[in-house]
Structure formats: C-alpha cells, structure tokens
Amino acid sequence: MSTNRTKGAHPHPITELCKEGSRLYTTALRAGRVSRADTEAAPCLLELALLHPDPDDPTWLRPVPPAVALAQRLHPIEREITEHRRLSVQLADAFEPFMALGMQTTTTSDSITVLEGGERINAALNLATAQCQTELLTVQPSDRVSERSLLRSLERDKPLIERGVKVRSLYQHTARYNPEKLSYVARLSDGKVEYRTIDELVERLIICDETVAFIPARDDHQVALELRHPGLVRYLVKVFEYLWDRAVPMSAGTPYGAATDGITEIQHSIAKLLVEGHVDEAIARRLGMNVRTCRAHIAKLASALGSGSRAQLGYLIAQSGILEQEH
Structure with a gap:
C-alpha cells in the first residue's frame, strides 16, 4: 500500500476505530509495540494519538495507555460542556429579573401565540407533539393533500403511537377515494389510532393532551394560532367530540351508497x-x-x-x- 496516503483519507468518527485500527491497537497493547509499516492500513491510530514513535527505534510505534488516550479525547468535550453550562447560567441570570414580572402579568394574550411561516408552524407542532403524552386529536379537511404532507404527518404521528399516545383523526368522506390517504391509514391502522370521516369539515385543528391547540389564521395556512388558554382549548375539544360522534369509522366502508330514494x-x-x-x-x-x-x-x-x-x-x-x- 502506498506510504504517501494523505491525512483524512481514512475518516471515521472519533468515537470508534475501524476494524484494522482496533486489531492493531490491541496488538500494540499486548506486545508493547507494533511496526510502523503495519499501521499504514490504519492511519487513524496516529490521527487519534493512540500510538507514538518508539524513542529507541522510530520504525516501531508504542501504544498510548487507554486511560491516557481517553482523557485526551474527553478533555475538549468536557471543556465544551463547561462552556455551555457557563452560557446557560448567563442566560438564566439575564432573564431572572423578568421571571417574577411574567408570573404576575398573565393575560389572555399570553395564551395565544401567532406563528408566521411554515417553518415556525411546523417547529411549534413538532415540539407540541413531542411533548404529547396522552392523546392527539386532529381535524384534516379536504382530500387535496399532497403525499409529502401525508408522509410528514406519518413521521409526526409514529413516535406518538410507539410511546402509547392515542391518536384520533377526522377526515372528510372524500378521503376514502384518495389512495394516498388510504395508504397512510393502512400503515397506522394497528389498533392504536382511530380514523373517521364526515361529509363536511371547515378548518384544520390539532389538539395535544387537551392543553394546546393549533388552528389556521389565514387561508394560505402560512399563519397559525397556538392556543393554550384552557377555556379556548376546552371549547375546541367539545367541537371535535361533536364532529367525532357524527363521523363514520374509516373501516366501516363507503358512506356514499345510494339511499332508497336513489340519492347518495x-x-x-x-x-x-x-x-x-x-x-x-x-x-x-x-x-x-x-x-x-x-x-x-x-x-x-x-x-x-x-x-x-x-x-x-x-x-x-x-x-x-x-x-x-x-x-
């Protein structure tokens, strides 16, 4: 193998060694040294400072004791952690004078947050669903939802379901004829979620643990409201339950069959x-x-x-x- 291999041509994380590097380091620890020529296949050993030249014969390399090597790798990490802790203390000190004032001046506006832009809306939704512990309620009107949006919903719902959060979602009857939605439902219909459809829904709604709700504030869905006022959230939960009781389970088949008068x-x-x-x-x-x-x-x-x-x-x-x- 060529001896002019440049540094960085054998990259891997500092938390692990390649298979050849692990073998050679083990050999060096047991024998006390290893040939420099043998390490050409694993330059990471020198890059990670696990070997150093033998002072008596530079054609050989001696191992750095594991405890010493570990300390060398941990030192910059611990220094970074210390710096972050220092910054955390500074931030806490900076906000401390305002905390008492914030506790004294709780108003309705504190419970309503205006979210502008898709990125901020999704960030707030992701945070709320990540903190959701009991139940997620969603209302999703219109079947004109892209596959990308459905996959994003799937990615958001799946961790909730895996940790035992109950999910109930309302769609419109037309969702039954949307292959993307049916595929989405099939991927999650394992008893941990419930899907129902109803003929008419007005707007989107997401409620987490009956404590925080999200509703659109503009038709283009680029502005949303995050609601944490208990009275508002309680009202929206009642609206959801009203719709839910009148909806048809997705598993019940199509509700579009013709009645006796021939009208669907x-x-x-x-x-x-x-x-x-x-x-x-x-x-x-x-x-x-x-x-x-x-x-x-x-x-x-x-x-x-x-x-x-x-x-x-x-x-x-x-x-x-x-x-x-x-x-």
Missing part, C-alpha cells in the same frame, strides 16, 4: 348546501372535492329529481323532503 349521502350533503345558497366552488371546498366532481354530483342529483335547470333544482330539493330524512 354526498348528494344529500350537496343538496343541503345548494338550498343554503352556496355556489359550486364553495360547496366543493367545504366537502373536500374538486369543482368538476362536485358538478358531476349536482348533475346526478338534478337527474334523480327531474330538474331541468339550476333554479328548478333548488325548488325540487326543498319540495322533495330529502333534507328532512335521516342519512
């Missing part, structure tokens, strides 16, 4: 929103589907009721009594 569950939901005066785009957004799919359902609803126009459809829906039926 989703078409009943569309009919209700049509009568309330919502336009196609608003209906699609609230039910978590694209506008084309929404209009296709409206066309089927019109056909089932024998409507020839949009104006007549609203009248026929009101006259048919379908909105008074239980679905």
